[in-house]
Amino acid sequence: MVSHAQTHRLASGGLIDRSAPLNFRFDGKTFAGFQGDTLASALIANGVKLVGRSFKYHRPRGILTSGSEEPNALVELRTGARREPNTKATTAELYDGLEAASQNRWPSLRHDLMAVNQLFSPIFVAGFYYKTFMWPAKFWEAIYEPAIRRAAGLGRAAGVADPDHYDKAWAHCDVLIAGSGPAGLAAALASGRSGARVILCEEDFALGGRLLADGGTIDGMPAAEWISRTLAELASLPNVRIMNRTTLFGVYDGGTYGAIERVNDHLPSPPEHQVRQRLWRIVAKRSIVAAGAIERPIVFAGNDTPGVMMASAMRTYVERYAVTPAKRIALFINNEDGWRTVETALGAGLQIAAVVDARPDVSAAHRALAAKAGFPVLNGFVSGVDGGKDGVRKISVALVGGARAEVEADGLGVSGGWNPAVGLTSYHRGRPKWQDDISAFVPDSAPPGMVAAGAANGAFGLGACLRQGFAAGVAAAQTAGHGVPPVADDEAFSLTPLWHVAGKGKAFVDYQHDVTASDIELAQREGFESVEHLKRYTTLGMATDQGKTSNVAGLAIMAAVSGKSIPETGTTIYRPPYVPVAIGAFAGHHRDENFHATRLTPSHHWAAEQGAVFVDTGLWKRAQWYPRAGEKDWLESVTREVKAVRGGVGFCDVSTLGKIDVHGPDAGAFLDRVYINTFSSLAVGKARYGLMLREDGMVYDDGTTSRLAEDHYFLTTTTAKAGPVMQHLEFCRQVLFPELDVQLTSVSDQWAQFSIAGPKTRDLLGEIVEPVADLSNEGFPFMGAREVPLRGGIMARLFRISFSGEMAFEISVPARYGDALVRNLMLAGKQFGVTPYGTEALGVMRIEKGHVAGPELNGATTAADLGLGKMMSTKKDFIGRVMAGREALVAPDRQVVVGIKPTDKTRRLRSGAHIIPKAEIPGPDHDQGYVTSVCFSPTLDQWIGLALVERGRERIGEIVHAHDPLRGENYDVELCNPVFYDPDGGRQRG
Amino acid sequence: MKYSIFSLARAAFSGHKNWQRTWRDASPKDHYDVVIIGGGGHGLATAWFLASEYGIRNVAVLEKGWIGSGNAGRNTTIIRSNYGLPGNTGFYELSMKLWERMEQDLNYNTMVSQRGVINLYHSDAQRDAYARRGNTMRINGIDAELLDLAAVKKMMPFLNFDNARFPVQGGLLQRRGGTARHDAVVWGYAHAASALGVDIIQNCEVTGFSRDANGKVTGVETSRGTIGAGKVGMAVAGSSSRVAAMAGLRLPIESHVLQAFVSEAIKPLIPNVMTFGAGHFYVSQSDKGGLVFGGDIDGYNSYAQRGNMPVMEDVCEGGMALMPMIGRVRLLRQWGGIMDMSMDGSPIIDKTPVDGLYLNAGWCYGGFKATPGSGLVFAHLLARNEPHKEAARFRLDRFRRGAMIDEKGVGAQPNLH
Amino acid sequence: MAEFSWLPRSPLEHVLVVGAYGARDVAPGISLTEIRNFDLIQIMARRGKGAELANAAKARFGMAAPEVPKAVSASDVTLIWSGPDQFLVLSKGGKHAMDILSQAFSQFASLSDQSHARALISVSGMKACAMLAKLSSLDLHPASFPIGAAAATSIDHTSVNLWRGSDLPDGQAVFNLLVFATFAESLWRTMLDAAAEYGVDIGYSEELG
């Protein structure tokens, strides 16, 4: 049921599709519009003037512009999880069923109680909050700030997960063009005809830019016809890509541009399998900014009354959307361009109430037009607006010479001149330069490869736009001449700068943030004269419109009050994005479970079949434990797994270790330089534990490296450091030691690797390895490493190394056999009760054995801290050797690894507790270390742990406090040898 | 004029015509007891503490642009003292205590908002690391709480608990942490220091040092002439190496770009300050309503004060992974500051090898939250010629001795801190 | 004693579902085909032995190994540039397996078997470029990345080797991707997400393309 007819829709004309009527809702009321409308144009069509409330004073506001510079007409678009706060009605494409609501008002847009703020406006001046709310001190967080936070903000975010999808893509071109106005289209023609790869981005859904509203004659034909001919030619060029609904928002280094494509925002929701928006990274050799210019308001009392609108926006609404923002229009202008609105309005059959032109020298032609149409041309300034929520009723005019006049009108079009869109050209901290004839900033320098053309470059005439665009296109394609530029006349442009009409009443510079001319004067009085100070103190230009309509006027007023010129006053730094961009688009596909990639071990799906619980280790999913029916918690499962290994045999997927083939005649010499211990002396067929330092002397990584052939070592890293160690080794190889003949290849993914541990390991392996392989202690001693054949025909590598402290081997098979290997191990090991174990049991056994791991290798420990100082060779140079000798790194009071046991055997330990001497009260002076790793040891039937403790090794046997105020615990532990289990190593060697 | 609701109301009656400049616009004198180079938060705080705490009022702060134009105006406004290593812990808590009384000290509302800072953890290993850090804090008398998953859910029900790649398991909370209005801190110190006689001289770029025959610094050469000084303090993070080079010094510092972002203003959505433990993302919501967020540095040396897209995307990916409710909230502005990244991730406050020249640098990610503490300890060093006890570990020679304060444990690679 | 079977299992076996995926209202714009069970050997020249390696490669394969980012094919083998002085040898059926190539090249080069380290995915279809533009920062326009072009690059922060094969008889472009096996499932899902809007035809093959 449509409650409103389109009372303000013209009977004909416009680029709307009258055969496609659409219904939409605004603040609960249903309205009608057409395909091709924006929400703003459709609201105007229905005579809606009041669309929003301002940020601070909650003043009633109407639609000011017709584009992405809109400060006032912000709505919450859509509902539920798709609610989008602060959406500009001027850029929201109408679709059937669109729902929008006004925002930042309570209880309703018409009756907003927060408008009471206006009563306090004498106090709520710029920066008022810095001067008050300080007493009593506690009241800030308790009372003042929550109230301010509730009052501030604009629309409401949905507050629940965004249901839509986003993605990101790359595009590449020779010439990138921003804008499809006359300059942009001419540039596309010129560069496209040359064969260059061209991408043209247009933020609007319709192509043509200002031509759509302002028309004109190009190459002797009406603009609309020229546009369609041009688009047809561009469409015929396979090297030209036109992207509408796409805003170029930033320029980054190396000719990379950011663009946002609103793929499906014109629909109620994206079709299945499609995204809402797509972020483009466009790599372009050259770019042409033909993004046009933004008409600027004039600051005068009452300039924020609904019905006050930019003169060019009025033309857009009338010409493009066939709607009438007002029936009887007054204009307040200081330049020639404003007169176009007069012509447009008269052409549409609207009344002109008066033209207030600040210039003394209005042309005879205009005066004749006024006489013919019967409206006065007043040389003066608008000094006040009579009206309110329902719009403009009357305007007061201060005439040059001192007289006053009043004009009855229901709409006021304003034109203070045009500001070229200098954003993109300035994002590399470029400062635009002042151009006197148009009283505006124009691009000066630009990022490499970028030029501006047309209105964005300060060329306001249609002919000039076409010429500049075409020339820029030719230059960017780096070829000479491609036909002749399209031809059109250049309209006369004259302007008398006018920024601010002084007078009584609030005159807004920044509409959305309610920054008035007097706020700027106050800021100047208080010493905030630098434009950046001005911006920060008053919040000028920091609203969602990014100051597109307010910045230049603000600094012009600052210049006036501080007695400087505008160029002396300067601009603030321009910062991307050119329009606000949804955070979801920057994230694209990378959210939820797709935030980061997932790495799976070769036995992953088998483990999943067993019901394993997985843990995230970096990008890996690793089996943490394998629960069995009836087990009440993880501890029971882990305890069972540990006992099974210590008493029989178990296996664990350790494929996540980094694995690197180190090849070449100098491989041994190379490893000698990167490890603290020696590898060149390692016999073929043997493995050795190695420790790497950073150059600063701290431990970097550890792992076992085996020599498989004279010129081939197989190096393993920890799971966490696989990538960084590879990078480090390549640095050593390529940069530090290029004289060595050594080659590195990551083979992490080539090998499925399992640790098989426990006293029955040989029995299990005997089932699966061909009998020719001698697995006896003599035939395959501890730290042996060699290839063996498996029954059934594949080869495997066996390494007799042990992390668990048990008799153990690690076995590697090519990864595609990893799944088969675990299944075969289960089959072969059934008779021995073979038990798969996860990372928790692995961790328990390494703590029982006193092996250091991640928590101890924390980047701040030395080899000596870890009890591995003796490994450091004194006979060779290696990375980190020199710095490891610094005084603080060899100080006797360093925290070193020790074991800890609670004196109460039933007590649970926790990592992160601190170590405090027994006699001391906890405090910074007695904080002697902390617990790094703990576990319940099934073997010892109590909790045990490792800790880094000052002089720990000298204090074995001492009772200290484990102090854990975070968890409210404080208990006694005994410092002990970190090797809790089989300290002689008999089991792993047996 | 003392700022209060009463002075504000009185001023309103006179149309706000009677407000004075927030700080005096001073011209350089020939000589000061102390010249501070750098009109950011640290430099101005140092001047204020010199004047208010150490009775040294013949002080100038020289700023090459407008005050607060460096990192003081380009950060994510977070204050906290949740550090884990000796040196940092005590210092940042000293700073936290000064934040808590700043408005009354300065008669300027800097909007210190102790809304809580929570570091989320996503694994047992992270939980243990936070437990270690939280216990350090508690042992040092700093508030800290270790929250489990249920407590995090209660406090922030809007996080992605259901289908996250790295599910949240809990968090380390410092309730006293929060935010402050960064620009107001600069203006507040300028206001208060100026009132005590400090000369704040803008648009005055230091171009060199004056030295006597023994090499002692006797003043600075500036774009507004030579200014004599008993002592010169540098507080120019972002430009430390460039200024130090004028005195022939090389520092253990690299300059890196750190980006930050703000969204459009929305009604209150996020109550506190959060850091995501499984990616590079931290966020708070300003009183005005914008989500203020950031992540890691871009990773390469830069003085360009602008960032590139990969980090921008990385940060937003972190944000969406943590709370997919912000998908339709729009990013409004992006900016980049020049960070002094030191070789261990911790600051340097010390005398330099050049007599009369004092250094305050290397703030890495900690500069804003350090502002009042840095001002106090640097003023102490300048006034007393010996380090404040809470800055005793921030010495320049710690790298040579191997006494690094390396919270992340990544060593002498600044872009990893 | 138990009998063991050693069936190789592709890293994509669990996730690859043969048939149609994604948009159904259009003819599939993308074909994704996994090639299973291949030999892939990385060969890196020893220091200063680049020329000898080149000669040996020519003798062995009957064609020069690429010295720039390209892939070259003979009937039974494809040589893919993978970095300075290194290339990958892709083949089927054991003719160019590790033990055989070791004998031919070990004097001049270091060899690493990568046969199990990678999954091989072929992407074709009218929308192949559009879909890959979501994953790859490379310019895959035929002018920049013609048939035979190869790259060691990253998609989704993960290293891949990518090369453009010969066009299909109907003129559609074919891109081949070697992705690390432990990332393969994850990347596969990402590829499906990127391709879904175009409609996908999923399959696998034991034959090299």
Added chain:
Amino acid sequence: MRIVCPFCGERELGEFTYLGDAKPVRPSAGGSEHDVFDYLYLRDNVAGAMSEHWYHGGGCRAWLKITRNTLTHEISSVEPAAGVGAAKVGG
């Protein structure tokens, strides 16, 4: 940022990781603590053209020496870090 890898061609920033100033030279075996300290910790921290080490880890795994302006991010040269004498890494 885009970097023209001498082996791979022009690539996106995300494929590279940064180490830092390429000017300091690691003291050879026998270097003193003073020398290594200087190498490891002190930086010119150039504001302008600077020679740097980057790793093309997302591509061909070559370490590169890149001259880049830290004020503008403009890259003026890229070469293998192994130096002209070993232009082909590992070669």
